Amino acid sequence: MATRRLYYDDAFETEFTARVISCESALVPSFPEAKAPAWEVVLDRTSFYPTSGGQPHDLGKLGDANVLDVRDAEDEIVHVVDQPVELGEVKGCINWPRRFDHMQQHTGQHLLSAMFQERFGLPTFSFHLGTEICTIDLRGPEPTEEILEGAERAANQVVFEDRPVNVRYGTADQLSQLGVRKKVNRNGILRAIEIESADLQPCGGTHVKRTGQIGLVLVRRCTKVRDDWRVEFVCGRRSERFARHDFQLLRQTAEKLSCAPEDLVSAASRVLAERDANFKSFRAMLQRPDRDGLRIISRVFEGTPADYLGFFASVIGKSEKTVALLSTTEDGHLLFAQSPSAGKNMSAVLKQVLEKIDGKGGGTRDFARGRLDDEASAERALLLAKEMLVVD
Numbered sequence: 141m142a143t144r145r146l147y148y149d150d151a152f153e154t155e156f157t158a159r160v161i162s163c164e165s166a167l168v169p170s171f172p173e174a175k176a177p178a179w180e181v182v183l184d185r186t187s188f189y190p191t192s193g194g195q196p197h198d199l200g201k202l203g204d205a206n207v208l209d210v211r212d213a214e215d216e217i218v219h220v221v222d223q224p225v226e227l228g229e230v231k232g233c234i235n236w237p238r239r240f241d242h243m244q245q246h247t248g249q250h251l252l253s254a255m256f257q258e259r260f261g262l263p264t265f266s267f268h269l270g271t272e273i274c275t276i277d278l279r280g281p282e283p284t285e286e287i288l289e290g291a292e293r294a295a296n297q298v299v300f301e302d303r304p305v306n307v308r309y310g311t312a313d314q315l316s317q318l319g320v321r322k323k324v325n326r327n328g329i330l331r332a333i334e335i336e337s338a339d340l341q342p343c344g345g346t347h348v349k350r351t352g353q354i355g356l357v358l359v360r361r362c363t364k365v366r367d368d369w370r371v372e373f374v375c376g377r378r379s380e381r382f383a384r385h386d387f388q389l390l391r392q393t394a395e396k397l398s399c400a401p402e403d404l405v406s407a408a409s410r411v412l413a414e415r416d417a418n419f420k421s422f423r424a425m426l427q428r429p430d431r432d433g434l435r436i437i438s439r440v441f442e443g444t445p446a447d448y449l450g451f452f453a454s455v456i457g458k459s460e461k462t463v464a465l466l467s468t469t470e471d472g473h474l475l476f477a478q479s480p481s482a483g484k485n486m487s488a489v490l491k492q493v494l495e496k497i498d499g500k501g502g503g504t505r506d507f508a509r510g511r512l513d514d515e516a517s518a519e520r521a522l523l524l525a526k527e528m529l530v531v532d
């Protein structure tokens with residue numbers, strides 16, 4: 141027996157009573173959230189919307205049972221619940237915030253798709269209503285920034301005009317005469333949704349009553365997916381949430397860069413230019429060869445943790461014929477490292493330096509580490525080491 145779909149007549153009804161036709165244990169849970177046993181319930185009538193047409197199913201309660209999933213099974217609607225429901229009369233209750241959100245996104249999609257089609261000749265080939273973002277896939281040439289903005293503005297104009305959203309019934313021929321957007325080849329009476337003077341298309345989903353209830357339509361990214369253009373958008377409460385979140389991101393980033401949100405682009409460009417300049421000077425330092433082909437990189441670091449010297453040394457160790465003489469001013473760390481092809485002896489050099497300047501340390505031929513008693517003599521220690529390498 142076909143389940144009567146109460147949401148066809150009134151998508152704003154949140155509570156209803158129905159007769160339980162069957163309640164069977166669900167042997168193979170057909171949805172990923174199912175960890176516990178579940179039951180499948182069929183009613184004579186329901187306000188629960190099953191997943192279809194890109195719109196996810198409703199959640200809510202049937203008696204004391206939680207509704208976990210709702211799906212179409214030909215003419216019947218199957219409610220998957222977390223506990224058995226007794227045959228007879230039952231009260232159903234829809235999770236309204238979730239449903240209303242879906243209605244805002246779904247009706248917004250009708251409107252936005254109509255604007256892309258009507259104004260820019262870009263038909264919609266599919267729709268997905270996600271938990272965060274909604275998408276439509278458009279077919280045709282790439283929608284430019286102007287087209288995305290144009291469709292968004294046109295959709296919001298219809299929202300501001302608060303036009304009625306009507307349900308129409310008729311045969312395929314009758315709907316075709318009314319100018320239905322999508323042709324259907326089904327017999328019998330069809331259901332179509334009309335946004336007054338803007339759109340008419342066949343749909344079995346749930347919609348708001350007036351375009352004002354859609355709230356703001358906010359178009360976001362557009363990316364290429366196979367042959368189509370995937371346009372991300374949000375409507376209503378989601379638009380409010382996204383706009384608020386975007387501003388928080390701008391404010392936090394501006395705080396990090398110590399600038400006003402409107403100066404973010406120039407501030408970020410400046411920081412990136414500084415980073416590039418630092419990288420170039422480090423590379424230039426690496427590339428400066430000595431007379432006999434030996435490169436000696438000698439540098440005293442300020443405000444740099446000793447660990448960082450190790451990182452530098454490992455980079456330098458990969459360069460041919462290179463010696464690194466590194467130290468820190470804060471704690472007098474010394475780090476001498478070479479690529480094996482440099483052919484010097486780091487441990488010996490360190491030992492000689494520590495004979496002249498107090499401190500301790502040791503190491504191997506390619507890598508030696510020490511610490512000066514007086515960190516102020518770091519610069520002198522490096523000069524001394526350099527002289528020894530050159531004389532050598």
Ligand SMILES: [Zn+2]
Nearest residue numbers: 246333343345
């Ligand atoms: Zn619809």
